[in-house]
Amino acid sequence: MPMMAGFRHPATNCLPEMAMPSSGDLKAEVAIIGAGPGGAVTAMLLAEAGCDVLLLEEGPDLPLDSALHFSSDEVAQKYRNGGVTVGIGEAKMAYVEGRCVGxxxxxxxxxxxxAPANVLAAWRRDFLIDGLTDAEMKSHYEACEQVARVSNLPGQAPPLSQRLHEGASRLGWKAEEIPRLVTYQRDAKSGRMIGRKQSMTETFVPRFIQAGGRLLPGARALRLSRYGGQWQVRTRSLENSKSARRFDLMAKTVIVAGGATQTPVLLRRSGITRNIGDNLRFHPMIKVVAAFSEEINPPGQLDPVHQIKQFDPRFSMGCSISSRPLLALALVDHPEHLVEVERNWRHMGIYYVQTTGGRGVVRTLPAFSDAFVRLRYSSEDMRELGEGLQKLGECLFAAGAVALYPGIAGSPVLRSLEDLKRIPVELPKERASLSAxxxxxxxxxxxNEFRCATDSFGKVRGTDGLYVSDSSLLPGATIVNPQGSVMAIAHRNALRFIEKRAVASGQRY
Ligand SMILES: Cc1cc2nc3c(=O)[nH]c(=O)nc-3n(C[C@H](O)[C@H](O)[C@H](O)COP(=O)(O)OP(=O)(O)OC[C@H]3O[C@@H](n4cnc5c(N)ncnc54)[C@H](O)[C@@H]3O)c2cc1C
Structure with a gap:
């Protein structure tokens, strides 16, 4: 495959400042739109099977460590809209998405x-999915775990994590360490263990390029149309604002992998609307900042990893990275206590409750390029969040917390078990700071043609050569962290595509 201007070169792994290809330059057998976990896994498998694949990504192509993890630089470089994306509804909700290669x-x-076996079973039953059994999915999870390795902590959990675990143990609740897509090694200079994330730019994307795949970052697909038996992808380059312009890409097959809000936006803009964007599900989250009398948040600790699973599938609890700026952000509902962060941040940690009840729709608006996300919360959803927050408070007080600052505007600071009664049983929609x-x-x-946008393997209904391969396909809440399932389902569907392609071209598979 000849290299083209603007594509990442396999040998150097970096993108030189070059103009985008001019109109008519771009052709591929398969165009994949979006280089997140769904797109990257699919792209690697197809390229390694000998397909001519072009992977289009709206965001920039940056190394994993181009910015400090969870820093404002990282947010500016790698998040959609600088991390400010809001769903509209009775309760406001901020959601965040990556926008970069990976x-x-x-x-x-x-x-x-x-994904637990009972979640897969419920999806199969409610959406009439062929296959997707626990036994079938095992090999796809394993195959992805071989490329992007999953590890447990190499030693003791960081104090933020330990506190959650201790609180849960004292209450007799089930809490566990969640493994991560991270490899750990000892830093030669400091002697400390450090983790390196097994993100897509560290794993699937380099293998895709090694296999001859072409990566085009800084290019947003705007609309799809059929032209001469092929798909035409109207695209706008964004990488370099001075030369931002439109061009077309022609492909026999298009696989849309823009993520759960952007995939329906692209399909709906292209006039493909049947069961598209109607069934948004998410895990609503509410945070609480806990202050302890001892230091629990020393600089340089590994990321916290414990979650409480006692109340699954209704809600789970965990701990977040608690850097000084993130603590300040988490105290936004308690502006009068922001000074505490300056004085006391090593004693403070961010914890959260996450439920599975979030629902909504994704739509497009004329002359508005972003997704319009409308959310619905029932009283039951807000009660579950309220109960979850109460339980999290119990756990944190059992772990020795001396003050809790819940993410509810106007809430008092909670200093005792008795104070937990001041958390409303049903969280007030207009005052709760929810995120996802x-x-x-x-x-x-x-x-299930009344509910499903695609068939059981991601092919969009009523179209030829158009597929989806990302979190949009998962028919319901995963309850657990979803990226593993996004990757495994992309893996399963890509193998099916490769098998059908081989049969169609008369190859033996
Ligand atoms: C801050 C944060 C923390 C998270 N923590 C975890 C965690 O610990 N564990 C876990 O399992 N999950 C976690 N998640 C969720 C996980 O990252 C997602 O489930 C996963 O990334 C979804 O993969 P995807 O391929 O569906 O979409 P995405 O990762 O959203 O990738 C889609 C890509 O497509 C690009 N794109 C979109 N539209 C277009 C277009 N029109 N043209 C070109 N490109 C386009 C986007 O820029 C993006 O890069 C977290 C997410 C965030 C944001």
Whole structure:
């Protein structure tokens, strides 16, 4: 495959400042739109099977360590809209998405889980999905775990994590360390263990390029149309604002992998709307900052990894990275206590409750390029979050917390078990600061034609050569961290595509 201007070169792994290809330059057998976990896994498998693949990504192509993890630089470089994306509804909700080669895998914590067998069973039953059994999915999870390795902590958990675990143990609740897509090694200089994330730019993307795949970052697909038996992808280059312009890409097959909000936006803009964007599901999250009398947040500790699983599938609890700026952000509902962060941040940690009840729709608006996300919360959803927050408070007080600052505007600081009664049983929609990191289900797969946007393997209904391969396909909440399932389902569907392609071209498979 000849290299073209603007593509990442396999030998150097870096993108020189070059103009985008001019109109008519671009042709591929398969165009994949979006280089997050779904797109990257699919791209690698197809390129290694000998397909001519072009992987288009709206965001920049940056190394994993181009910015400090969870820093404002990282947010500016690698998040969509600088990290400010808001869903509209009775309760406001901020959601965040990666926008770079590697997508969410570059900015997330890499906490890794396989979808539980009962979740897969419910998806099969409700959406009439062929296969997708626990036994079938095992090989796909394993294959992805071989490329992007999953590890447990090499030693003791960091104090933020230990506190959550101790609190849960004292209450007799189940809490566990969640493995991560991270490899650990000892830093020669400091002697400390450090982790390196197994994000897409560290794993699947280099293998894709090694196999001859072409990566085009800084290019947003705007619209799809059929032209002469092929797909035409109207594209706008964004990498270099001075030369931003439109061009077309022609491909026999298009696989859309823009993530749970952007995939339905592209399909709907292209006039493909059946069951597209109607079934957004997400894990709503509410945070609490806990202050302890001892130091629990020393600089340089490994990321916290424990989660409480006692109340699954209704809600789970965990701990977040608690750097000084993130603590300040988490105290936004308690502005009068922000000074505490300056004085006391090594004694403070951010903890969260996450439920599975979030629902909504994704739509497009004329003359508005972003996704319009409308959310619905029932009283039951807000009660679950309220109960989860109460339980998290119990756990943190059992772990020795002396003050809790819940993410509810106007809430008092809670200083005792008795104070937990001041958390409303049903969280007030207009005052709760909700957020979400895990979004899915906007193009559910399956044979239930009243609910599913694609067939059981990601082929968009009523179209020829058009597929989806990302978190949009997952038909419901994963309950656990979703990236492992996004990758495993992309792996499964890509193998199916390769098999059908081989049969169609008369090759033996
Ligand atoms: C801060 C954060 C923390 C998280 N923590 C975890 C965790 O610890 N564990 C876990 O399992 N999950 C976690 N997640 C969720 C996980 O990252 C996502 O589930 C996963 O990345 C979804 O993969 P995807 O391929 O569906 O989409 P994405 O990762 O969103 O990738 C889609 C890519 O497509 C690109 N794109 C979109 N539209 C277009 C277009 N029109 N043209 C060209 N390119 C386009 C986007 O720029 C993006 O790079 C976290 C997410 C975030 C944001």
């Amino acid at each position: 997508g969410g895998s570059e900015v997330n914590r890499g906490l890794y889980s396989r 990191l895990h979004l899915f289900s906007t193009c559910p797969m399956g044979e």
